[in-house]
Amino acid sequence: MAAAAAGPGTGSGPGDSPEGPEAEAQERRRKAHGMLKLYYGLSEGETAGRPPGSDPLDPTDLNGAHFDPEVYLDKLRRECPLAQLMDSETDMVRQIRALDSDMQTLVYENYNKFISATDTIRKMKNDFRKMEDEMDRLATNMAVITDFSARISATLQDRHERITKLAGVHALLRKLQFLFELPSRLTRCVELGAYGQAVRYQGRARAVLQQYQHLPSFRAIQDDCQVITARLAQQLRQRFREGGSGAPEQAECVELLLALGEPAEELCDEFLAHARGRLEAELRSLEAELGPSPPAPDVLEFTDLGGSGFVGGLCQVASAYQELFAAQGPAGAEKLAAFARELGGRYFALVERRLAQEQGSGDNSLLVRALDRFHRRLRAPGALLAAAGLAEAATEIVERVARERLGHHLQGLRAAFLGCLTDVRQALAAPRLAGKEGPGLAELLANVASSILSHIKASLAAVHLFTAKEVSFSNKPYFRGEFCSQGVREGLIVGFIRSMCQTAQSFCDSPGEKGGATPPALLLLLSRLCLDYETATISYILTLTDEQFLVQDQSPVTPVSTLCAEARETARRLLTHYVKVQGLVISQMLRKSVETRDWLSTLEPRNVRAVMKRVVEDTTAIDVQVGLLYEEGVRKAQSSDSSKRTFSVYSSSRQQGRYAPSYTPSAPMDTNLLSNIQKLFSERIDVFSPVEFNKVSVLTGIIKISLKTLLECVRLRTFGRFGLQQVQVDCHFLQLYLWRFVADEELVHLLLDEVVASAALRCPDPVPMEPSVVEVICERG
């Protein structure tokens, strides 16, 4: 501003421009420019649009900050010729003129602004002066106010203290009034039955009264209060004892009594005693339900009753107790646990008695539901009273019941099996009475098998209820492991199959070996049943069981193969026994026929004896019977027409060959020799050998036994000539009809040969019959 203002003054003579002032002006202008440039943060070179490269410190630069006119003129003069000097002089002058005019324009343009600024400043100076005065006045006023205020507080101080004191006195007086009124209030509260209120009052006053009891007036109040409180406590206790008003109210009573500072332990006991009374009433009512005289409600109802009545009550008592006597610590908890244990035990005893009544019934679902309820109900008090072990005891009961149930089902299965057997016996006996033929053994077998299987399945289904997901105890370890594997699989299924085998085997050991006790057909049927079990049913049942009860237990279980082996052994024994029994029947027939006949004085044979026909008939019947249940089996490869051929061999050449030497008593050793040689080439006959599971083997066994008996009996008798011939005829007859039943007909020939040979040895006059005659007689018979 200063430079601009100076500008017009200095630039007043633009025409006179020697080098001196010219340079000075340049200098000044440059300074002004430099300051502006500094102000705007531009370097000088940039403003002038000079080529960058030129030295800003160059004193010869007209627009540079360090322009030195002397150096510049020197330089011009030294370097430039005259013409150029002239040119530059004119150029310079022109430039100076242009600059002057520019400066003048600027000054004119800005002049008004300077003036108004000066005015404004002047006005401001005036206004500030006025303001200063007002401020001074304000300050004095404030000082006055402060002064007043201090004085007022000083005057009020005294009164305020008195007011505070008075307020304190007032509060005290109110308290005192409360104290003095306390006895009457308490009395009123007690009269109105607002025990809670009364106890609250008493609680509030007690400490104060305690503190000032040395003062007689307070003493009196305290005494009054104590009297009233005692009455209150008594009333509370009274109410508590009357007990009719449910657990929550009792709990309230106890709470109040506690607040009255009654001894907690005594209260515990009293509380529990009252709870006991109530729970015992529940138990009694349960027991009444249990009683023998009224028709017992079903078990589900019973457990419901017990659950809602007793267990609910116990829960209430326990939770109230824990709430009220939490301060009692472990001793109190122990008391409660003992209490719960004792009553729980009685409850369990009742439940068990009820459940025991249920053992006989067949309905598992109801029982399981009842058990579920029972168990579920006891979870709450179980959680509440872990120490009493109620949940464990409940689980134990459930387990026990489950076990008993398994036992019951096993019994049921056994009974079912025995029932089946009885049915079969009846079925076997009945048709004979009716005169109908063919009891339909295969049908009976199918009936028995399906009935047993359905019983097993029913039992499995019934038992399966115990492990159902929705049943609360099914996730107990017992039900997940042992119950499935040891209980159901081993105990029930394997146990049943075993007992079935044993029952079946017991028929083999029955003392009535004469065959009267067990019908042979039953033996046959059982044998087939066991065999079927061995081949298919056992593995089916066990697979079914394993599937239904995903056995997770690692304890060893009976493998299928062992059971199968047992079943097979049973089947084999039964079949062997069947063979023995049937063999015995025929043996007895043959034996009686040999023993009772007088063979010495018999007449010449005209017929086959009736008993032989009977033997053949019976054998055929047995063949049919066995054929109903067992497959044919394999025979030795001898075609059916071999009967004729072997017969001829038997009756002519072999027989003759053997008898011929024995006619002469002088050479008995020859017979022995011959028979011995013959035996060397034949296999030893095992009479009571084990049989295979097919018809031919069974029949072979029976026939072997019968013929061996015949042989032994014949050896014990003495025969006349016709006696021998009769034996010959009989044997031929048997030979004709028995060969087709056996696996190896050679066997029949051998044994019959043996019989005839023995008879010949036992005959003092052995004259055999003509084979052709024998044949004729047999064909006629």
Next chain:
Amino acid sequence: MEDDAPVIYGLEFQIHIVDFDDENNIINKNVLLHQVGEIWHISTSPADKGVLATCYNKPSDSKVLTCAAVWRMPKELEPGGHESPDDSASPAHTLELLCHLDNTAHGSMACVTWEPTGDGKKVISLADNHILLWDLQESSSQAVLASSASLEGKGQLKFTSGRWSPHHTGTQVATANDTTIRGWDTRSMSQIYCIENAHGQLVRDLDFNPNKQYYLASCGDDCKVKFWDTRNVTEPVKTLEQHSHWVWNVRYNHSHDQLVLTGSSDSRVILSNMVSISSEPFGHLVDDDDLSDQEERRPEGKSQEPPQDSVIATYEEHEDSVYAVDWSSADPWLFASLSYDGRLVINRVPRALKYHILL
């Protein structure tokens, strides 16, 4: 004593006395003619080794009656008498008849059994359903019926076999008829005990344990051998079922009663070791007293299991039914069996077992 074990067996009309010389393994045979009929049962007197009794079929027209008689064999053939010439070509000797047991009133004789410990004067014979006690008088030349008893019941009751108990001073006899075993007191001729249905079928033979007075073995057509305690006859003490056909004979070894011999019509002879019911205790208690020489053997013996009843051996030499087995009366380790085809087999108890029992 003498090694020779005389064995006597019967064949039609002949009695063969077979002498077995154990040392030289030589068998001698002497034939005695029995002219009265075929022999069904034979038993020797315990007191006089030259005396024997037979039951034989008397041939008569159209009727068979089994009679019994007591015989004396010639002096030179008596067992142990070595003076007999060895030539088999010597003429057959004849038995000297001492007396008949007259049974005309009682029916067929099934068996004759001598009083085991007596002086050879008392004989019991079983005839149909009668049990007859005879007194042999005047050196066995006269038989007097001392007392008798008979079975009464439904049907035809017939004794099949009988045995005189060596215990109770010879007052007990056991008999078998059909499936029943009965015990008799010879003094009163009354029944002492009765085992109904002892076997499923006919009882074939009986034998008393020579060392345990109440033990009785029986065998029968149900292929079983049963051991009974006659004080408690509801259940057999033990049952063996090893044969596959009728068992005709059962015999206790005379001195080691755990050895039981059975013969059956399945042509087998089975020697069983019935340790559990024998009179010899487990672990040889007698040995334990003898500390001096048993010391080193005992720990070994203690560690052993108590021996089990077992079949020692099954002899299958016979081709036909075996109808008789018996132990040698001289050598307790020797026994013989006889089968239908006339084969006589003499066997020894296996050496290992013999030493096991002896030591």
